[in-house]
Amino acid sequence: MSLFRNTDASPHIEHLSPAAAMPGGTIELHGSHLDPAGHRIPHATIGDTFAPVTLSRHTRATVQVPDGSISGDLILHRNDSASNPLHVRIAVPMAENLHPVANPAVDATGQVFATLSGGRGQAVPVSIFRIQRDFQVTPFVRDLLNPTGLAFDREGYLYASSRAEGTVYRISPLGEISTYAEGMGIATGIAFDDVGNLYVGDRSGTIFKINSNREIFVFATLEPSIAAYHLAFNSEGTLFVTGPTTSSNQAVHAIDRDGDTTVFYQGLGRAQGIAFDVDDNLYVAASLRGQRGIVRITPAREASLAVSGNNLVGLAFLEDGCAALATRDSLYHVDLGIEGRPLI
Secondary structure, three states: OOOOEOOOOOOEEEEEEOOEEOOOOEEEEEEEOOOOEOOEOOEEEEOOEEEOEEEEOOOEEEEEOOOOOOOEEEEEEEOOEEOOOEEEEEOEEEEOOOEOOOOOEEOOOOOEEEEEOOOOOOOOOOOEEEEOOOOOEEEEEOOOOOEEEEEEOOOOOEEEEEOOOOEEEEEOOOOOEEEEEOOOOOEEEEEEOOOOOEEEEEOOOEEEEEOOOOOEEEEEEOOOOOOOOEEEEOOOOOEEEEOOOOOOOEEEEEEOOOOOEEEEEEEEEOOOOEEEEOOOOEEEEEEEOOEEEEEEEOOOOOEEEEEEOOOEEEEEEOHHHEEEEEEOOOEEEEEOOOOEOOOO
């Protein structure tokens, strides 16, 4: 019996999972006649770019997105026949030579800010970079040790935590730095609520709340993390928190306005940066069932992969349905057709 199906039927793609990817990510094709014909393995194209097929079955195939790809139609080629085209969204480089460890931040004009965080205690020439809408990258802040979490307030000031110092700094639109609050352990993720209170995640196990008078309170406690805590609010004012551990079955925690903590979702690997869209779907840089990328979790707690990609640590939604995706050393830009929840 032949190991391959021998049929001249043309391949047909019903849907892609996910429909967006980073270079190096993988996309699953679901349909029919996607398996090898004779002894020839199918291949795919994304626009004019060759994309290798790494798995091929009758109803399912896996395509790896090569470097240099851009958004376009994905077509599976099987012998001399080709499938119907389905559009795939591919992230493109936005800024390189960075070191984000959490989400980038976006100001009211659409400019993106990202860190060159460095190793613990390592001083770097530029701490925070500004990426303009045309992707031009300029230094914004110098001499800030290990910047980690970033967030804007309603007045246009950028706040940055230093995990080396346990300090949150306030940065003017001109890049002038002042100390906002101190003494918060290994300060990592930060987020503002709807009335201007600032929340800071100390990765050793505490979520602090800083009110407008700069008084610091313990808001909640969680298990320690091996990396940064990541914070985001939904539209109801519930604070959501992730913090990577050594477990492959990590939880997303939900903390209500009274500081009571529950598990919102469990089953992620190395969950990191998080963000909400306007429909309160939660997006997490994490692994889901062994696939790395951006995971979408609905309010009904249904999880699926929204973007396939490796080394992702965070994301921020931009205007017009786009998003900035942060890896360990770069930012990427992708049109997801998703409207993010406003953070300012």
